[in-house]
Amino acid sequence: MKLSALLLSAAAFAVAGAMAAETPKTGGVLKFAVSAEPPNFDCAAQTSFAFIHPIRPHYNTLLKFDTANYPAIKGDLAESWSMSKDGLTYTFKLRKGVKFHDGSTLSSEDIRATYERLRNPPPGVRSVRQASYADIDAIETPDPLTVVFRLKKRNAAMLTNFASPWDCIYSAAKLKQDPKFPERNIMGTGPFTFAGYVAGSHWTGRRFENYFEKGKPYLNGYVAIFISGAPMVNALAAGEVLTEFRGQSPADRDRLVKALGDKAVVQESPWVCSLVVTFNTRKKPFDDARVRRALSLAIDRWGGAQALSKVALVRDVGGLLRPGYDLAASEKELLTYPGFSRDINASRAEARRLLKEAGVPNLSFALTNRNVAMPYTPVGVFLIDQWRQIGVNVKHEQLETRLYLAAQQRDNPTFDAALDFNCDFMDEPNLQLQKYLSRDRSPINYAQQTDRVLDDLFDKQSGELDKKKRYAIIREFEKRALEQAYTIPTIWWHRIIVQDRRVKGWNITPSHYVGQDLADVWLDQ
Numbered sequence: 001m002k003l004s005a006l007l008l009s010a011a012a013f014a015v016a017g018a019m020a021a022e023t024p025k026t027g028g029v030l031k032f033a034v035s036a037e038p039p040n041f042d043c044a045a046q047t048s049f050a051f052i053h054p055i056r057p058h059y060n061t062l063l064k065f066d067t068a069n070y071p072a073i074k075g076d077l078a079e080s081w082s083m084s085k086d087g088l089t090y091t092f093k094l095r096k097g098v099k100f101h102d103g104s105t106l107s108s109e110d111i112r113a114t115y116e117r118l119r120n121p122p123p124g125v126r127s128v129r130q131a132s133y134a135d136i137d138a139i140e141t142p143d144p145l146t147v148v149f150r151l152k153k154r155n156a157a158m159l160t161n162f163a164s165p166w167d168c169i170y171s172a173a174k175l176k177q178d179p180k181f182p183e184r185n186i187m188g189t190g191p192f193t194f195a196g197y198v199a200g201s202h203w204t205g206r207r208f209e210n211y212f213e214k215g216k217p218y219l220n221g222y223v224a225i226f227i228s229g230a231p232m233v234n235a236l237a238a239g240e241v242l243t244e245f246r247g248q249s250p251a252d253r254d255r256l257v258k259a260l261g262d263k264a265v266v267q268e269s270p271w272v273c274s275l276v277v278t279f280n281t282r283k284k285p286f287d288d289a290r291v292r293r294a295l296s297l298a299i300d301r302w303g304g305a306q307a308l309s310k311v312a313l314v315r316d317v318g319g320l321l322r323p324g325y326d327l328a329a330s331e332k333e334l335l336t337y338p339g340f341s342r343d344i345n346a347s348r349a350e351a352r353r354l355l356k357e358a359g360v361p362n363l364s365f366a367l368t369n370r371n372v373a374m375p376y377t378p379v380g381v382f383l384i385d386q387w388r389q390i391g392v393n394v395k396h397e398q399l400e401t402r403l404y405l406a407a408q409q410r411d412n413p414t415f416d417a418a419l420d421f422n423c424d425f426m427d428e429p430n431l432q433l434q435k436y437l438s439r440d441r442s443p444i445n446y447a448q449q450t451d452r453v454l455d456d457l458f459d460k461q462s463g464e465l466d467k468k469k470r471y472a473i474i475r476e477f478e479k480r481a482l483e484q485a486y487t488i489p490t491i492w493w494h495r496i497i498v499q500d501r502r503v504k505g506w507n508i509t510p511s512h513y514v515g516q517d518l519a520d521v522w523l524d525q
Contacts, residue, residue: 052127073163111139126443280418284449300347314379461477
């Protein structure tokens with residue numbers, strides 16, 4: 001970061017802290033940018049910020065993260081909660097008088113119906129979070145304001161799972177009428193009601209006057225404007241939109257700071273987000289571990305991180321868990337994994353040997369990528385360059401978000417390799433490792449493999465509450481996953497947010513999914 005930007009960033013944090021005690025003002029409409037559009041409207045089926053940013057303000061969850069004190073959690077629809085001593089029972093007491101946008105009253109039955117749909121989706125309904133709730137044995141509703149979750153076995157991540165921003169609480173009555181109701185309809189209890197969607201243009205939310213938190217939301221409404229690339233940066237610089245909640249590149253940060261001057265507030269954070277390359281193991285030659293491992297060995301992650309951090313929102317080298325997280329591999333451990341050696345010449349010599357041994361010394365394939373500039377395009381270009389250095393020819397195919405996701409998520413995918421994202425709402429192995437589980441256990445595993453060794457190791461670490469023991473099991477999981485190379489991490493992201501200083505009440509976290517209900521956001525007009 002340039003010194004001027006660094007100083008401004010530090011000043012921005014100081015100003016943010018000083019203004020924390022300001023009395024929020026009501027009124028105004030927040031205009032913010034979103035660089036892609038939601039594929040559909042169902043929280044249970046989605047993994048993209050393009051869904052969370054425009055749609056999340058319409059919904060509440062059982063718990064949520066306290067963004068000012070991340071990763072602490074607090075109640076959302078739940079007023080209080082408790083866990084049994086054996087870790088097998090979670091009891092939640094709900095707030096009284098919470099209303100859905102259609103005027104109906106929230107009850108424990110709505111919580112039960114939502115989580116039954118998440119853990120055991122009916123035919124035609126897609127839940128990408130089944131694995132997160134597979135340990136739930138039963139959900140009980142002893143009264144309208146009490147819901148009890150009983151587990152089959154202990155789960156180290158269960159309490160924070162209930163704070164997932166993806167677990168939008170739906171109306172049991174609507175789900176009974178049509179289990180697929182949320183795919184094309186918006187009806188929650190959140191701070192904003194749905195006011196309109198114009199494809200290719202914008203999404204609008206309006207203040208919910210009967211919101212259960214008195215005085216909130218502060219905004220009269222919001223408009224999520226679908227705009228990306230240079231036009232988005234231009235709109236931020238001109239003040240036509242006041243923020244973008246995902247992240248800007250270092251170059252765009254510097255440009256915006258220069259354009260906005262003292263109107264700019266810069267916040268930066270590590271990011272629980274990594275770009276990964278997924279190989280379609282149902283297609284030759286990617287059914288051969290030698291080919292997959294060779295393509296991982298060819299990538300100079302250490303050199304790439306240094307170069308790409310100057311132009312893209314990526315920065316850190318890590319394995320399956322975010323670098324710096326206390327359950328992540330140390331650098332010493334990383335260096336022993338295939339693809340993480342600092343001796344790139346030796347790694348590439350081994351890669352060429354493996355390709356020749358596998359019978360594909362002149363391999364050619366297509367890399368399916370997303371047409372979102374940051375960081376997909378520069379990382380995709382980087383990978384193609386890395387593979388060319390071992391004699392592999394790669395065609396770069398960048399698709400609009402809906403087509404990009406469909407290419408990986410269909411039952412019989414035809415892609416060769418895809419630059420996928422593994423992003424979560426918090427650091428937690430039970431979340432980050434799901435992509436590496438067997439296909440019949442994880443709908444977000446697009447590599448299509450079945451590996452019961454990984455499945456067993458996942459289950460062992462999931463129920464282990466002793467941190468040292470869990471760490472050791474995770475290392476076993478990570479080593480096997482990187483050796484088999486069904487899906488391989490590239491470089492971890494770094495989050496940079498530049499906002500107009502009129503935007504108040506929003507705190508950056510390591511996740512671009514958390515803190516997006518906009519209930520606490522206000523405008524200093």
